[in-house]
Amino acid sequence: MDFRNFCAFHETMNSMSAKLLELNYMILKMIQEGYDLPKHYIWETEDMLMKGAVYFRLMRYKVPSKENNKEAGENGLVAHTDKNTLTILAQNDVEGLEMQTKSGKWIQLEIPHNAYVVIVAETLKAWSNGRLHAVNHRVKMKGDKERYSLGLFTMPKEEAKIEVPPELVDGNTHPLRYKPFTHGDFIKYFVSTLDENALDAFAGL
Ligand SMILES: O=C(O)CCC(=O)C(=O)O
Numbered sequence: 001m002d003f004r005n006f007c008a009f010h011e012t013m014n015s016m017s018a019k020l021l022e023l024n025y026m027i028l029k030m031i032q033e034g035y036d037l038p039k040h041y042i043w044e045t046e047d048m049l050m051k052g053a054v055y056f057r058l059m060r061y062k063v064p065s066k067e068n069n070k071e072a073g074e075n076g077l078v079a080h081t082d083k084n085t086l087t088i089l090a091q092n093d094v095e096g097l098e099m100q101t102k103s104g105k106w107i108q109l110e111i112p113h114n115a116y117v118v119i120v121a122e123t124l125k126a127w128s129n130g131r132l133h134a135v136n137h138r139v140k141m142k143g144d145k146e147r148y149s150l151g152l153f154t155m156p157k158e159e160a161k162i163e164v165p166p167e168l169v170d171g172n173t174h175p176l177r178y179k180p181f182t183h184g185d186f187i188k189y190f191v192s193t194l195d196e197n198a199l200d201a202f203a204g205l
């Protein structure tokens, strides 16, 4: 890539990440409005859930080799839940992203051209008192085309205390599921255990 092309590419990536970040904030706001939370939460929750690092990643998935192809295409990304707040993904028109239903079945997404996928991550699940589901997902490559995806991942600050708003707690239908925790402690615990259910360690009172 020559320098001029590189600058144009850089500019496109910058304006795309800015737009996706805006969309990320907009979705969070819609979630809060959907729960009918008092207005002051909009700022407080943004501060709690969105003011840390923002990662914008381009991912490349190679065409599976012949041997792997025979074994139903093991290339891709292992099953996981995201550990940030909200993830927004875009892809070139090569499918491969799969989501696991609550009953354990894997479904391959058919993502329309130019569409985005929004994934609720673990911290947002905790904040919502488990009302929002952080879906288990993976990438399985099968065909003969490379797949590219672009992801924007928003995260709380390390020291941000994740607390369920009292409005989302209801003794009968939604008792408090997570004690307040800092995002840094959650990530430290996850990195040291690599336990996909790390959030459970912050459950209970
Ligand atoms: O590439 C994709 O579609 C998914 C990527 C992903 O799940 C991740 O990076 O956490």
Ligand SMILES: [Fe+2]
Binding pocket: 080, 081, 082, 137
């Ligand atoms: Fe993910």
